Amino acid sequence: MTSTLTAPAADLLMVGPLLPELTADLESRYRVHRWWESPDPAALLREHGPAIRGIATSGRFGAPRSLIDALPALEGVFSFGVGYDTIDVAAAQARNVLVTNTPGVLDACVADTALALMLAAPRRLAEADRFVRAGRWPQEGFGLGTRMSGKRCGIVGLGNIGLQIARRAEAFDMPILYTSRKPRADAPARYQYCADVLELAAQSDFLVLAVPGGAATRHLVNAAVLDALGPQGWLINIARGSVVDETALVAALRDGRIAGAGLDVFEHEPATPPALNGMDNVVMLPHIASGTHETRRAMADLMLANLDGWFRDGTTVTRVV
Numbered sequence: 001m002t003s004t005l006t007a008p009a010a011d012l013l014m015v016g017p018l019l020p021e022l023t024a025d026l027e028s029r030y031r032v033h034r035w036w037e038s039p040d041p042a043a044l045l046r047e048h049g050p051a052i053r054g055i056a057t058s059g060r061f062g063a064p065r066s067l068i069d070a071l072p073a074l075e076g077v078f079s080f081g082v083g084y085d086t087i088d089v090a091a092a093q094a095r096n097v098l099v100t101n102t103p104g105v106l107d108a109c110v111a112d113t114a115l116a117l118m119l120a121a122p123r124r125l126a127e128a129d130r131f132v133r134a135g136r137w138p139q140e141g142f143g144l145g146t147r148m149s150g151k152r153c154g155i156v157g158l159g160n161i162g163l164q165i166a167r168r169a170e171a172f173d174m175p176i177l178y179t180s181r182k183p184r185a186d187a188p189a190r191y192q193y194c195a196d197v198l199e200l201a202a203q204s205d206f207l208v209l210a211v212p213g214g215a216a217t218r219h220l221v222n223a224a225v226l227d228a229l230g231p232q233g234w235l236i237n238i239a240r241g242s243v244v245d246e247t248a249l250v251a252a253l254r255d256g257r258i259a260g261a262g263l264d265v266f267e268h269e270p271a272t273p274p275a276l277n278g279m280d281n282v283v284m285l286p287h288i289a290s291g292t293h294e295t296r297r298a299m300a301d302l303m304l305a306n307l308d309g310w311f312r313d314g315t316t317v318t319r320v321v
């Protein structure tokens with residue numbers, strides 16, 4: 001998807017660094033003010049704030065109320081990413097400021113990453129790689145892993161990403177269970193719906209998190225849920241770190257109350273709990289679930305389509321509010 005802008009360029013505040021190609025595209029069409037590089041952000045706001053009509057951001061950098069309220073001419077917050085839990089949507093709505101994100105185009109890659117973690121953690125793939133690189137293969141045997149095929153896959157949140165995870169997991173002969181606010185009408189009848197996450201965890205071998213972040217899902221996975229998952233169970237998180245009580249997770253892993261975890265996201269990114277570094281049953285990724293050339297380009301194009309549409313003729317493609 002490529003869009004071109006014919007209306008006059010607007011002033012944009014870019015909150016943090018985005019994909020370099022996207023930044024170049026933005027700078028060729030808009031007057032971009034680089035917030036994160038400014039030696040004096042308050043002075044930048046004083047000088048350019050009254051002209052700024054759009055915020056360009058991502059799930060990582062978000063847009064707090066303080067920033068939204070500091071920009072009197074603001075029309076939209078345009079985010080690179082599907083999750084918008086770091087954007088103060090209520091503050092935007094109160095000002096009649098629109099918010100857009102980039103759903104859909106990243107579902108396949110995020111689901112691929114979930115499956116990669118579901119294989120990597122129980123089959124000890126990252127640990128095996130470290131073993132070979134350390135030159136230990138000629139002297140030692142590498143222990144056994146745990147089979148993933150055929151185990152029960154419990155998905156928390158059967159949205160579009162959750163559904164893509166389910167389809168992939170079925171190719172590994174995994175029965176699908178899920179929980180969400182209500183049963184998904186178009187979900188295959190063979191998918192078993194569970195009333196809540198506790199019941200789902202108790203019935204699953206893999207508990208895979210695919211819900212949005214934010215207040216409604218904060219610490220949805222707590223000590224009780226981890227205990228329900230049990231010593232044979234694996235936690236996979238490609239959603240948001242905030243969905244898991246990380247202190248409870250570290251304790252459950254340390255005490256062997258769950259088998260292990262595959263984590264792409266953390267509560268206090270980019271910080272990760274130091275205790276996890278010594279645990280070979282945990283595979284950690286630096287929030288790269290959508291991190292492929294193809295998907296990031298598609299996300300950039302969708303964000304540009306939202307921006308250009310809005311500033312050209314007041315239209316958007318994927319609007320949150």
Ligand code: DGY
Nearest residue numbers: 059081082083289290
């Ligand atoms: C998003 O876009 O919100 C995801 O975190 C991508 O990995």
